[in-house]
Each structure stands twice: as C-alpha cells, then as structure tokens.
Amino acid sequence: MKLNALVVYASNSGNTRMVAERIGERLREAGVDATVRDVFGMKPADLRGYSLVVFGSCTWLTMIDGKPLQAQLPEHMHRFAHSAEHTRLPGSRFAVFALGRHEYTGFAAAASHLRVLVHKLGGAELVQPLKIDGFPHHQLETVDVWADQAAANLKRDAAVAR
C-alpha cells in the first residue's frame, strides 16, 4: 500500500504556506502521496486515513478568551486544534513545523501548541519539530532535509509494521 501524508497549515502572510508546499513536494519526491491543505474550513475528521499528518503554523498575536496573547497559534489553527481535542488517531504518525521570528518572546511557539495537539490526538511524532526563523526563502534546504528525514522514518516504521 502506498504511504500517504496530509500537510495541514495555517499561514497569515504566506511564509508557512510556502514551507508547507515545499514539504508536500519533497514528500512526493520521496514516493509519499502528499496532499497540502489550508486548515481553514477543515474538520477534525479530515485527518483520518493518512499514514502521516504534518501540522505547520506561523506564530502570532492572537485573541484568546478575549485577551491578546503573544506566542500563539493564529486564530484559525487555534480553533481547529480546539475542535480536534476529542479526536483520537492512535495509529497515526505526526510531524510539526512552525515559523516565527527570534525578535519575539516565544520564538516559534506555535510548535509547542501543535505538539500539545499531537499529544491529544494520541499519535507519535516522527521527527523533532522544525522551526524557521524569519523568511523561509533562503532556508528551503533545511526544510528539504527535515522532510526527507520524516519520509525516511515513515518508511522505516511502515517496514517494521509489515
């Protein structure tokens, strides 16, 4: 059976979308059938049926319970994570990436929020989170290495499970 992956991202100004699309391309080059989707409009049930789910998000200043908080997920990813709290995907594999800027307190803290979501979903992380500081355009090699590692670990786990 061909391995498949869903890359779910939240991006306010396009950087995270660029990284998500690059990860999708790289996974496809590694032979994984990868789909890339904006989290906007997605339902938790849409996460089912994939060998690997990759979550990626920018880090933002977000209104949470009526207060503006730094170092958060943007609102649409925050809402999705909240709605998925009671979804369980125990057999799934996950990977997380986050964008941010080191000038902010809580650099790329979106990664920590996404890891909490993965923990609640009950799956296992295939690789350490990827954190991108600033514009990703000149950091695409780092993204490629990370995506290749995720694909290799996914294949390794699939071979062991056979």
Ligand SMILES: Cc1cc2nc3c(=O)[nH]c(=O)nc-3n(C[C@H](O)[C@H](O)[C@H](O)COP(=O)(O)O)c2cc1C
């Ligand atoms: C209003 C605002 C708040 C931000 N807050 C944070 C933050 O708390 N921590 C951080 O590391 N980066 C923060 N950033 C930086 C963004 O995460 C970074 O620019 C990222 O590349 C944006 O990704 P996007 O283009 O996908 O939206 C903030 C940027 C803006 C404009």
